[in-house]
Amino acid sequence: MTTQTIRFIRRGQTVALGNVPPDRTLLQVLREDLGACGTKEGCGEGDCGACTVVLAEPENGHLRFRAINSCIRLAHSVNGMALWTVEDLAQADGSLHPAQEAMVQCHGSQCGFCTPGFVMSLFGMYQNSVCQGQSIRRSDAQEALSGNLCRCTGYRPILDAAQQMEQLPAVRIDEAALLQHLEQLALIRSAAEPDFAYKSPRSLDELTSARAADPGAQIVAGCTDVGLWVTKMHQHFDRVLDVTQVAELRQIEPHANYLQIGAAVTLHDAYTALVADRPQLHNFASRFAGLPVRNSGTLGGNVANGSPIGDSMPLLIALGASVVLANTHGTRELPLEDLYTGYRTNVMAADEVLAWIKVPRPNGDFMRVYKISKRFDDDISAVCLAINLTITDGSVTRASIGAGGVAATPVRAVQTEAALTGQPWTLATAHAAAAALRAEFQPISDMRASAAYRSEVLGNLLQRFWLESQGQTQINLAHFDVEACV
Amino acid sequence: MNAPEKLKLASSAAGRSVPHESARAQVSGNAHYVDDLPEVRGTLYAAPILSTVAHGRLLGVDSHAALAMPGVQAVVLASDIPGDTVLAAFAHDEPIFASDTVQHIGQVVGLVVASTVMQARAAARAVKLDIEALPALLDVRAAYAAQSYVLPPVFVRRGDAAQAIAAAPHTLSGQLEVGGQEHFYLEGQIAYVLPQEQGQWLVHSSTQHPGEVQHWVAHALGLANHAVRVECRRMGGGFGGKETQAGHLAVWAAIAAHKLGRPIKLRLDRDDDFSITGKRHPFAYDYTVGFDGAGRICGFQLLMLANCGFSADLSGPVADRAVFHADNAYFLADVDISSYRLKTHTQSHTAFRGFGGPQGVIVIETILSEIARQLGLDPLEVRRHNLYDAADTPNPQRNTTHYQMAVEDNILHPILSKIEQSAHYQERRKAISAWNAANPVIQRGISITPVKFGISFTATLFNQAGALVHVYTDGSVQVNHGGTEMGQGLNTKVAQIVADELGIPFESVLATAADTSKVPNASATAASSGTDLNGRAAQYAARNVRDNLAQFAAGLDGCGAGAVRFQNGQVITPTASRPFTSLVQQAYANRIQLWSDGFYRTPxxxxxxxxxxxxxxxxxxxxxxxxxxxxxxxxxxxxxxxxDILYDAGTSINPAIDIGQVEGGFIQGVGWLTTEQLVWNAKGALSTHAPSTYKIPATGDIPAHFKVDLWDQPNREDNVFGSKAVGEPPFMLAISVFEAMKEAIAAARGDGAVVQLAAPATAENVLRALTASAA
Structure with missing residues (x-):
């Protein structure tokens, strides 16, 4: 089967690549086909950020810039976008972009191997912050750069560089010209023959039809997990069905009682919407992988993938979210936790796709989500626990608790919920619930934590929840402020 | 923040915070690493075949399925080695490819060669190994019980520790377990081997030791050293992980290139890199210490168990350095140290920044703070009380190390006083104590720890270096030396030193790739010694050229050569001033030698x-x-x-680079002691084999207050520019973080029990230390 010619814009020119296999990664295309070796492979799994490049696509009449990991991104997915690598930032006369110049001035490179990735993440920040007239705070830089690892510098000079960019002479991209160029590319695309090995349907109807016609095609969204099946497990996909261009699935629709989040909405955008509703989720959202993964990965991908250590599901279960599945015949809706039948298995039929996630909006409930991992940022949870209580007149009228890292699937802590529901919200109840939670699951021991630790900490986190419900602050190191200590 | 101090010597190229010589190329994607070099036509790609059993008899290798896969050209095994099948490592105990036995999961049995790297990697997994499993030793204490050694134990004794302990007012005994560490250089291991004419070979290797790669490749191919040329422009990080380990890759690729007669590139997948290559040595300790009421140590018995993995590699000198640094900064009167180098069926552990030093320092720091807590004293006071005598002490009594070296330059007394004040240690200690009493959930701790780190290779012969300085007729200068650039800024500092010597701008000097055909027999770039050795050699080389030019200028102007000065791009005699470039052109026309070698041996x-x-x-x-x-x-x-850090870099050649080394080394040490946990499963497989599971520090782990000051006094020994080494010592300062955590744990417990915290202090280990019943 043939593949569509990949067309993207780089340095103002259209790059056209024919006969690229559907499972070839963007990094392979850059380094091996285009000879652009500035972009590095550090890990091949989206954890180190050395391969970071920046993509732009039109969104609501503007350019939307995203730094992503090229090592696990399939090359065909950038069809119709604009792409920048580290080679593309300096002017023709050799003068450096502020993202580069700041790194030089701040002594932000030592061995230099991570540097292209950092520069590209900085470039993404430059476009999204400095060019929008927003200063970059140190905490912003830490969040935006947490997906880029450096083993030499200890990061301080790189964080300085992030804040120094705005002090340097501004460099602007001609957005109008680029938008026009991207529109021309889109015309070429829509005229193209659709029967290719890598399909990117534009509507839900096209998607469900394609799914029904070829359930064996590998479905992908941001590829932040499927990419590893290619790079690490050496799987080959003859046919790929990419959901990320489906218009209906790229939308977030706010309704009075719930947010309807399209399955192809990026993790970054989905969490931005969730945080807008519940500001207490900000820290948790920023700890979900690194920004390049959040910029590529989708909420739908996280949910459909169904990993027992995926962080979205405990949260969504606690929030009472449901999922909408679609096929050519229509849709059906079910509670999120009912999606899963076992380790990475679910109830979806061969012709079904995940279309939307519906997340109830705040309703006077008290909710917190906790994540335990070896490293605070860009790490996978040993334990993830989301607790959502409705307390009326001092009693728990509704308890909704999601947990990750404790079973073969993301799960609802039904026994603990039962231990809470109808009880007065007191220390004694919290203790009883903690004991119930410790006993409810039989987690495994692995490289992230022992079973005993996981069980113990589940209960202790419920204790933390109790203390927070009593108004205690400065009891969570994820956002501990030493300057506020007296 | 922490912007480096501005230059003290504005007119000189050395002493200034010039950016890294490759910085502009690095930020533009134009700095080439081995995988970025243009590939030669006919290049094939290799991937390793790995043992899946920790210890066993290798009965057979079935390559049929692999050979039938797309693009596969060959399988390369031990039988394809033309020279010695044992690696030319000094202990001669490591087979190049496992052939009859396998000794760890991830040991390399051979290679698959294919038309693309992904084809090779996929096929390598399809090679079937028939292995009869044998009992595996995976635990260092079990290996000690089984007397399983890679090298014989070493004992260092002074006085009578047992008697001193028996006579001491107080004693303390305990155990400590300290984990290893993956280097996680961002650029994984790689070699690109190209057959040349007449049986010669060119090897592009990401290596800290091109000379050893040359030697090992020649040995494996049965060739003389002169037939193999190894080049390394830069590494994407080394940290000790490319001191010996890079040689393996080059040898493997060379054997494949020899078999196929084709250029071979071997670039490890990150997971394979984790599985194959050695780490920092995990250590276990038993200790007993006797001390007086002020916390001063009288007697010290220490058993050090170094988990070396399946072969010796550099374990001998690593374990030696752990012994040397078991005193850290403290005088140990009566001491008895036993050091065991234990063989286990894991990766062969190797050099890593600090090279055993951290494993020595952490145990004495653990003991000193525990002594302080047992006595109810401030750990800083106990540490201070045990320090070696200060450099200016008349008739020092406590200045001889347990290995009989006099400590003549100890400046820790003023350094500790200064940081105690600048970091407001005493005020903060009080405030933290008040916080802890009022806030039971979050407990805080603070600690000051010192480091004293010995600079030189302990193997005396390695303390030599060579360099070449070429002055071209346009006045531009090239310097080449035996050291390698791995990000530490060696080339930048060497170029600064050469520019300084010739009185020309930094930009006039270009440092070029390490190359065994330029400077032969060079030592590894390791032991923090890169600038001390190579910088001095380059300085001598530049000085030779300068002397030639000075004599020539003196002849022109009728003065003594000693009266000629080189500064600001000018050559100045008592009667004339000429641009350096003009003098060089004149000298060339008069057949004056404009290049020279330089050689340095540490006195x-x-x-x-x-x-x-x-x-x-x-x-x-x-x-x-x-x-x-x-x-x-x-x-x-x-x-x-x-x-807060105060570091003694002597007179800094480049404050920005030195601060960068201090910060980077410190944070790497924090990783070792907090999040970087290596977990081997019950079968001996490394479960933390990728950055998804092995967590080095990230941006969010860096506190807003991260301040580094440089101690502003020259080296008391005659070292290049008055500087001191900086690569490794700051790593050990991260022990202050571990010690602060123990202070917080002790505060939380409040029961006076000994704090039993294993390193790394993961959340799970900390919770265990908080809740474990008192011993």
């Missing part, structure tokens, strides 16, 4: 490796750090809240 050092006594180190580098942490008593999570 004063000597060392008996059988008794571990002598003067192994030319000098000591010093420093101290004050770290504050918080721990969550519910979960064991921790955060570093503030860091």
């Amino acid at each position: 004063k050092i000597h060392y008996d490796k059988t008794t571990l006594t002598g003067r192994p180190f030319y000098y000591f580098a010093y420093g101290a750090a004050c770290s504050e942490v918080a721990i969550d008593t519910l979960t064991g999570e921790s955060r570093v809240l503030k860091i």
Whole structure:
């Protein structure tokens, strides 16, 4: 089967690549086909950020810039976008972009191997912050750069560089010209023959039809997990069905009682919407992988993938979210936790796709989500626990608790919920619930934590929840402020 | 923040914070690493075939399925080695490819060669190994019980420790377990081997030791060293992980290239890199110490168990350095140290920044703080009380190390006083104590720890270096030396030194790739010695050229050569001033030699490796750090809240680069002691084999307050520019973070029990230390 010619814009020119296999990664295309070796492979799994490049696509009449990991991104997915690598930032006369110049001035490179990735993440920040007239705070830089690892510098000079960019002479991209160029590319695309090995349907109807016609095609969204099946497990996909261009699935629709989040909405955008509703989720959202993964990965991908250590599901279960599945015949809706039948298995039929996630909006409930991992940022949870209580007149009228890292699937802590529901919200109840939670699951021991630790900490986190419900602050190191200590 | 101090010597190229010589190329994607070099036509790609059993008899290798896969050209095994099948490592105990036995999961049995790297990797997994499993030793204490050694044990004794302990007012015994560490150089291991004419070979290797790669490749191919040329422009990080380990890759690729007669590139997948290559040595310890009421140590018995993995590699000198640094900064009167180098069926552990030093320092720091807590004293006071005598002490009594070297340059007394004040240690200690009393969930701790680190290779012969300085007729200068650039800024500093010597701008000097055909027999770039050795050699080379030019200028102007000065791009005699370039052109026309070699050997050092006594180190580098942490008593999570560091870089050649080394080394040490946990499963497979599971520090782990100051005094020994080494010593300052965590744990417990915290202090280990019943 043939593949569509990949067309993207780089340095103002259209790059056209024919006969690229559907499972070839963007990094392979850059380094091996285009000879652009500035972009590095550090890990091949989206954890180190050395391969970071920046993509732009039109969104609501503007350019939307995203730094992503090229090592696990399939090359065909950038069809119709604009792409920048580290080679593309300096002017023709050799003068450096502020993202580069700041790194030089701040002594932000030592061995230099991570540097292209950092520069590209900085470039993404430059476009999204400095060019929008927003200063970059140190905490912003830490969040935006947490997906880029450096083993030499200890990061301080790189964080300085992030804040120094705005002090340097501004460099602007001609957005109008680029938008026009991207529109021309889109015309070429829509005229193209659709029967290719890598399909990117534009509507839900096209998607469900394609799914029904070829359930064996590998479905992908941001590829932040499927990419590893290619790079690490050496799987080959003859046919790929990419959901990320489906218009209906790229939308977030706010309704009075719930947010309807399209399955192809990026993790970054989905969490931005969730945080807008519940500001207490900000820290948790920023700890979900690194920004390049959040910029590529989708909420739908996280949910459909169904990993027992995926962080979205405990949260969504606690929030009472449901999922909408679609096929050519229509849709059906079910509670999120009912999606899963076992380790990475679910109830979806061969012709079904995940279309939307519906997340109830705040309703006077008290909710917190906790994540335990070896490293605070860009790490996978040993334990993830989301607790959502409705307390009326001092009693728990509704308890909704999601947990990750404790079973073969993301799960609802039904026994603990039962231990809470109808009880007065007191220390004694919290203790009883903690004991119930410790006993409810039989987690495994692995490289992230022992079973005993996981069980113990589940209960202790419920204790933390109790203390927070009593108004205690400065009891969570994820956002501990030493300057506020007296 | 922490912008480097501005230059003291504005007119000189050395002493200034010039950016890294490759910085502009690095930020533009134009700095080439081995995988970025243009590939030669006909290049094939290799991937390793790995043992899946920790210990066993290798009965057969079935390559049929692999050979039938797309693009596969060949399978390369031990039988394809033309020369010695054992690696030319000094212990001669490591087969190039496992052939009859396998000794760890991830040991390389052979290679698959294919048309693309992904084809090779996929096919390597399809090679079937028939292995009959044998009992595996996976635990260092089990290996000790089984007397399973890679090298014989070493004992260092002074006085009568047992009697001193028996006579001491107080004693303390305990155990400590300290984990290893993956280097996680961002650029994985790689070699690109190209057959040349007449049986010669060109090897592009990401290596800290091109000379050893040359030697090993020649040995494996059965060739003379002169037939193999190894080049390395830069590494994407080394940290010790490319001291010996890079040689394996080059040898493997060379054997494949020899078999196929084709250029071969071997670039390891990150997971394979984790599985194959050695780490920092995990250590276990038993200790007993006797001390007086002020916390001064009278007697010290220490058993050090180094988990070396399946072969010796550099374990001998690593374990030696752990012994040397078991005193850290403290005088140990009566001491008895036993050091065992234990063979286990895991990766062969190797050099890693600090090279055993951290494993020595951490145990004495653990003991000193425990002594302080047992006596109810401030750990800083106990540490101070045990320090070696200060450099200016008349008739020093406490200045001889347990290996009989006099400590003549100890400046830790003023360094500790200065950081105690600048970090407001005493005020913060009080405030933290008040916080802890009022806030039971989050407990904080603060600690100051010093470091004294011996500078020189302990193997005296490695303390030599060569360099070449070429002055071209346009006045531009090239310098080449035996060291390698791995990000530490060696080339930048060397170029600064050469520019300084010739009185020309930094930009006029270009440092070129390490190349065995330029400077032969060069030592590894390791032991923090890169600038001391290669910088001096380059300085001497530049000085030779300068002397030639000075004599020539003196002849022109009728003055003595000693009256000629080189500065600001000018050559100045008492009667004339000429641009450097003009003088160079004139000198060339008059047939004056405009290039030279330089050679340096470190003076004063000597060392008996059988008794571990002598003067192994030319000098000591010093420093101290004050770290504050918080721990969550519910979960064991921790955060570093503030860091203050005072580091002794002598007269800094480049303050920005030195501060960068201090910060980077410190944070790498924090990783070793907090999040970087290596977990081997029950079968001996490394479960933390990728950055998804092995967590080095990230941007969010760096506190807003992270301040580094450089101690502003020149090296008391005659070292290049008055500088001191900086690569490794700051790593050990991260022990202040570990010690601060123990202070917080002790505060949380409040029961006076000994704090039993294993390193790394993961959340799980901290929670265990918080809740474990008192011994």
